[in-house]
Amino acid sequence: MRWCFSGDLEVSLASDRETALACLRREEPEVVTLDLGLPPDPGGATEGFRLLEDILQLAPMTKVIVVTGREDKENAVKAIGMGASDFYQKPLDADILTFVVNRAFRLAELERDNRELALQRNGTNIKGIVAASPQMLSICRTLEKVAPTDVTTLITGETGTGKELLARALHDLSHRGEKPFAAINCAAIPENLLESELFGFEKGSFTGATQSKKGKIESANGGTLFLDEIGDMPLALQAKLLRFLQERVIDRVGSVKPVSVDVRVVCATHQDVQELIKQGTFREDLYYRISEITLDVPALRDREGDALVVAQSLLQSLGKQMDRPNLAFTEDAIKAIKGHPWPGNVREMINKVKRAIIMADGKRVTAADLQLSCDEEGPESQLNLRQVRENAERAAILQALQSCGFNMAQASRLLGITRPTLYNLTDKYRIKASPESSSA
Ligand SMILES: Nc1ncnc2c1ncn2[C@@H]1O[C@H](COP(=O)(O)OP(=O)(O)OP(=O)(O)O)[C@@H](O)[C@H]1O
Structure with missing residues (x-):
């Protein structure tokens, strides 16, 4: 078949499943032509289908063109259903096969461009928010509907969810x-200062009040007031806030002259407000005032596919900012990102x-650079020896270090290598020589 293709294509040949898989691992071809009639079943298609499945599992972006017999429509259709990108019926015609192969290369190129574009484009039109999961896209759609209104909105979700x-x-x-957009974190300001921070104060209203000062509510006039960690607001202040939400006027501390203020109020909390109400630390009537609309932001681990999309976007944007553009995650990093529960979210x-941007050698960011561990996989499901070797080497070093209490001399004897070699390897895999970071 090699004679079909012009000299500008690099062609590798394999005549059975094992050789083909070895070739795939070594060459990582973009396009594969696969005759389904492979030994030990040259007259059938079982071995060909097995190989098709293996190729698509190991390197899913590969464009596989299945070559079938003249009347073999059924297998051609089955192969397309399994994920082959095209089929070609024998007998061989160099011009037509070249056309089909070139089309597959074009498709691979378009898909690559598309993936890059999708990463840049993002699934939402909301500035700064990277999301592709149905869960977050639904939140964004609700947000776009709620934004033009003045309804008081409560945003709940774990810390760091956005x-x-x-x-x-x-x-x-x-x-x-x-x-103006004025934000105040109710948990970060001591109780005795929170009232004057929110409502402002008049000159002389307390020791040290040498001048009158507007509070956050007044300084947000015309705009939006964001009350972060509203669940931590003291009860006495909750009553004052409720009055403001009902009457839209404030009294500065030390003043008897109410000032009307026009603000839209948005609150957020990582706490379960219903629970706070049960415990008696949050007013139920205030809760109903602030939650005309509630947005429950899901944790990153509960957003299908978002962890990788957000990580890729952060790698691009932070990489540029930190003067290390065009970095890419390795396979083990991608797996680790998908598997990590992200308790601190984004x-x-x-x-x-x-x-990882600081630690990465060259252009590839590994799981170790991210200080994430990826579960060991059998060599069957890994692309090539480099990946298997690195995973195994790292695991063996960690095990040796752990078994001798992170004593470098003992660990190097256990591993049969010199101490300087062990130091080089712990540097390479970013393994810290101390028990606290043993999973690094
Ligand atoms: N979907 C997202 N896309 C891009 N960046 C995000 C996203 N979600 C959060 N971030 C970023 O993550 C960081 C934390 O987000 P943010 O401060 O909004 O979280 P939070 O839920 O208010 O956290 P906390 O409860 O601790 O106050 C910010 O730098 C924010 O820009």
């Missing part, structure tokens, strides 16, 4: 977008990606 980002998006997409991911 509650503040969504609050800003609500503001930016509203008619208040050009006006904030945790930002920290890990920043670290």
